[in-house]
Amino acid sequence: MYKINVLNSILIVMNLLVVPYFSGFGLLHMLGIEKAERKMVFDKLEFSIRHGLRIFAGMLLSMSVFLIAAIPITWFKGSFYAVLWITLGTSLFFLIYGIERMYIIKKKCTGSGDKEKGKKTKSKNGAVGRLLYNHKEEALLLVICLAVVIYYIVKTITKVHFDEDDSRYIVNAVDTLKNGKLLATDPTTGGPITEFYGDFKKDLISPWYGYIAYLACISFIHPTVLAHTVMPVIYTLIIALLMFDMGKLIFNGDISKTSVFVTFMFVLYIFGASSRTSMVAMKAYRLWQGKAMVASFGLPLMILIFILLYDLDKKEMGIKWLLLLFANMSLSLMSGNGLVLSAVLTACFGIIYAILKKNWKILLWTVLTVLPNVLLFILSEVLTISKYIS
Numbered sequence: 001m002y003k004i005n006v007l008n009s010i011l012i013v014m015n016l017l018v019v020p021y022f023s024g025f026g027l028l029h030m031l032g033i034e035k036a037e038r039k040m041v042f043d044k045l046e047f048s049i050r051h052g053l054r055i056f057a058g059m060l061l062s063m064s065v066f067l068i069a070a071i072p073i074t075w076f077k078g079s080f081y082a083v084l085w086i087t088l089g090t091s092l093f094f095l096i097y098g099i100e101r102m103y104i105i106k107k108k109c110t111g112s113g114d115k116e117k118g119k120k121t122k123s124k125n126g127a128v129g130r131l132l133y134n135h136k137e138e139a140l141l142l143v144i145c146l147a148v149v150i151y152y153i154v155k156t157i158t159k160v161h162f163d164e165d166d167s168r169y170i171v172n173a174v175d176t177l178k179n180g181k182l183l184a185t186d187p188t189t190g191g192p193i194t195e196f197y198g199d200f201k202k203d204l205i206s207p208w209y210g211y212i213a214y215l216a217c218i219s220f221i222h223p224t225v226l227a228h229t230v231m232p233v234i235y236t237l238i239i240a241l242l243m244f245d246m247g248k249l250i251f252n253g254d255i256s257k258t259s260v261f262v263t264f265m266f267v268l269y270i271f272g273a274s275s276r277t278s279m280v281a282m283k284a285y286r287l288w289q290g291k292a293m294v295a296s297f298g299l300p301l302m303i304l305i306f307i308l309l310y311d312l313d314k315k316e317m318g319i320k321w322l323l324l325l326f327a328n329m330s331l332s333l334m335s336g337n338g339l340v341l342s343a344v345l346t347a348c349f350g351i352i353y354a355i356l357k358k359n360w361k362i363l364l365w366t367v368l369t370v371l372p373n374v375l376l377f378i379l380s381e382v383l384t385i386s387k388y389i390s
Contacts, residue, residue, distance in 0.1 A: 004225065011219040012226075016234045020058025023091045026098030027057050031320055052245045053308075055238060056301055057323065058091070063330035065090045066214060070207045071376075074182040075196075081180060084214055141259035148266045149240045155270065156232045156287065168199060169289060172209040173216065173223035182210050201383045202336050205376050208290030211333060227288035235287050239297050240266070246304055290334035298331040298338050299345070306349050321365045329372050336380070343373035 004012075069086040073079070171187040179185065183193050183203055196204045203209060212231075216223040221230065243265055247258030286292040305324050328346060331338030350366025353359075 004221065004230070008219060008221045012221070012230055012234070015215060015219050016230075017055065019091055019095055020055045020062065021051070022054075022058070022098040022102070023061055023094035024054035024056065024058030024098070025102060026094035026096075027061050027326075028054060028323075029098065029101045030094075031322055033320055033323065052241045053304075056242065056304075057326070058094070059238075060301075060323070060326040060330045061094060062087060062091050063211065063333045064326045066211050067207070067329050067333040070182060070210050071204065074204055074207065074210075077181060077184075079180055080176050080182050080210070080213065083182070083210065084217060087214060088218060138255045138259070141256050141263070145259040145263045145266075148263050148270075149236070152266050152270055153233055153236050156236060157229055168203070169209045169212065170224050170227055172203065173213040173227070176210055176213040177217060177223065182207060196383055201380060204383075205380050206290060206333055206335050206339065208293075208334050212288065232287045235293070235297065239300075242297065242300055242304065246300060246307075249304070249307055291337050293334045294331055294338035294341065298327070298334055299341065302327050302331070302342060302345055306345075310353060321369060325369045325372070328369055332373055332376055339373050339376055343370040343377075346370050 066083060066087045069083045073083050168187060172183065172185075175185045175187070176182055183196070183200060185191070186193050186200075193200055212223050212227055215231075216226045219226065219230075240262060243262045244258055247261040248254075251257040251261065287296065302324070305327055309321065309324065324346060328342045331342040346366060346369050350362055350369070354362040354366070
């Protein structure tokens with residue numbers, strides 16, 4: 001029986017939260033989204049959703065790099081550990097860069113006298129003191145929201161769902177670590193995979209099972225334990241943070257309304273699992289699956305990025321659209337559904353945005369953003385046609 005020990009717990013927190021946070025900061029800083037004075041270029045981020053955005057950006061970076069490395073290495077029967085070191089190395093590079101940038105920014109702020117100003121602001125507007133003493137209603141609503149989220153997490157890990165999908169996602173992840181190769185063994189027959197068709201074609205283009213193996217390997221934990229116990233807990237907390245950040249944008253920073261919004265969403269999740277194939281059930285009992293991550297994390301995150309990009313001026317465009325490119329590739333990694341849906345959403349957003357802003361360069365950025373999705377879709381169709389011809 002596999003158990004989670006102290007070392008596993010530390011590595012899980014590091015790999016799923018700490019590393020994405022600092023590597024995400026490094027990515028956002030490199031894209032020019034984080035300014036030197038520790039403010040975001042987006043005006044609506046003044047009521048602080050930047051901490052959540054850093055975690056999201058770090059996750060998108062890791063997933064995108066894994067997808068880029070995994071497809072050709074799987075095709076040419078290369079080593080899984082090559083994909084692992086490419087992904088881990090990239091994350092660590094941005095992690096070190098993010099920590100170094102954060103240290104320099106903090107040092108500049110301290111040297112310019114902003115530290116004392118920050119202390120005054122913190123003592124006056126500190127989150128804990130402000131909630132407990134000045135805004136008791138906000139504190140109460142936040143406590144209720146947190147209680148609902150915790151109850152949902154408990155329900156998720158105690159009612160975990162097992163079905164035939166485990167024979168693909170989890171067995172493939174375990175086999176990847178056992179053989180050191182992606183898509184090496186047919187989980188149905190136990191024989192080698194010689195061509196990519198059917199589910200194997202989908203797993204080649206959207207190797208989410210491989211990403212589970214990657215996280216399990218660097219956390220020294222069995223993929224089954226990671227998928228069915230750890231990922232639902234950590235990713236539910238991240239989804240709650242995403243919902244909270246979206247609520248702040250929708251309600252212009254109103255904590256009370258945001259808390260009610262997140263609570264309402266999770267109540268719907270708790271009582272909406274009427275079918276094991278519904279979106280709510282996918283999120284509740286199958287969060288370790290790629291298509292569930294698309295529905296519960298990927299698509300809401302894309303909407304959040306759309307909102308942030310919409311508030312940029314023409315001179316602030318360009319490289320900042322790479323964040324949307326990373327989101328498209330990440331959803332493609334999760335599922336074939338994510339590959340199509342992210343491209344459609346991006347295309348619709350780009351066309352409407354270009355018309356409203358009267359900036360036709362946006363159409364070019366939109367085409368470049370969905371280009372990876374188009375190439376992966378073409379690869380999928382080529383594999384399907386070649387199978388029928390043969």
